[in-house]
Amino acid sequence: MGATKSDLFTKQQNDIANMAKALAHPARIAILQYLVKKNACVCGDLVEELGLAQATTSQHLKELKIAGLIQGTIEGASVCYCINPKVWNQYHKILGTFFTEVQDIKSCC
Amino acid sequence: MGATKSDLFTKQQNDIANMAKALAHPARIAILQYLVKKNACVCGDLVEELGLAQATTSQHLKELKIAGLIQGTIEGASVCYCINPKVWNQYHKILGTFFTEVQDIKSCC
DNA sequence: AAGACTAATCGTAATATTGCGATACGATAA
DNA sequence: TTATCGTATCGCAATATTACGATTAGTCTT
Numbered sequence: 154m155g156a157t158k159s160d161l162f163t164k165q166q167n168d169i170a171n172m173a174k175a176l177a178h179p180a181r182i183a184i185l186q187y188l189v190k191k192n193a194c195v196c197g198d199l200v201e202e203l204g205l206a207q208a209t210t211s212q213h214l215k216e217l218k219i220a221g222l223i224q225g226t227i228e229g230a231s232v233c234y235c236i237n238p239k240v241w242n243q244y245h246k247i248l249g250t251f252f253t254e255v256q257d258i259k260s261c262c
Numbered sequence: 263m264g265a266t267k268s269d270l271f272t273k274q275q276n277d278i279a280n281m282a283k284a285l286a287h288p289a290r291i292a293i294l295q296y297l298v299k300k301n302a303c304v305c306g307d308l309v310e311e312l313g314l315a316q317a318t319t320s321q322h323l324k325e326l327k328i329a330g331l332i333q334g335t336i337e338g339a340s341v342c343y344c345i346n347p348k349v350w351n352q353y354h355k356i357l358g359t360f361f362t363e364v365q366d367i368k369s370c371c
Numbered sequence: 372a373a374g375a376c377t378a379a380t381c382g383t384a385a386t387a388t389t390g391c392g393a394t395a396c397g398a399t400a401a
Numbered sequence: 402t403t404a405t406c407g408t409a410t411c412g413c414a415a416t417a418t419t420a421c422g423a424t425t426a427g428t429c430t431t
Contacts, residue, residue, distance in 0.1 A: 154417065161313045163292075166292050170291050173283070178389080180267075182278050183272075198409090212389080231406085254298050314419095316378075337430090339378090340377055341377075
């Protein structure tokens with residue numbers, strides 16, 4: 154075992170979990186924050202920014218791309234990344250909804 | 263290797279990543295939604311609700327407890343769980359802030 | 372005390388993630 | 402063309418996560 158039994162859960166539950174998984178590494182948070190801070194296409198300087206090896210950085214970028222949170226465009230020799238605002242807002246909305254389900258929670262125990 | 267190099271990143275980045283990690287499994291999402299839906303102490307019936315083995319369910323509950331999102335009280339023979347509203351709202355706020363950092367994002371690529 | 376029930380923990384196996392060196396691949400520069 | 406630069410991918414090793422049977426520990430009932 155070790156594989157998540159995703160068939161036991163609803164699509165919505167799997168979706169939320171997968172979104173969380175995309176955010177579940179500080180390097181990916183750092184990448185996203187950096188792209189947000191720049192608020193523009195960022196070409197090339199992500200490896201130096203993170204302090205991880207080039208291969209590792211590339212892998213995190215790939216996961217963020219698969220999650221849809223970022224998009225990359227080939228710009229001559231290098232690649233430019235930026236936030237995908239549409240998916241970003243989707244994440245914001247879905248995770249926000251998940252949390253606002255409990256606005257008036259009772260602390261019972 | 264295989265261990266996250268958390269020393270490379272800020273406390274805030276590690277915190278967000280750890281929050282996301284707590285949510286990064288559909289079973290834990292299901293547990294939280296169930297507790298939210300009931301909006302009360304839930305004693306015992308979580309194992310049947312999930313469809314996972316008792317040991318597995320207990321492990322997910324433990325992780326949610328470590329993350330602070332839920333709290334359990336021993337109620338006679340069984341244990342009652344409910345949302346910890348304080349931590350829940352913290353999660354809501356911190357993740358919400360993370361996403362609102364990019365309200366007016368430019369889609370450049 | 373003995374049995375039944377609930378939940379936590381232990382031990383283990385399967386799978387996933389993280390990290391990086393090496394390599395490959397495409398674009399630009401010489 | 403050849404060299405160089407930037408990035409993606411491959412292959413591997415280390416660690417983490419997920420899942421569950423078995424056991425343990427506690428409470429309640431009889």
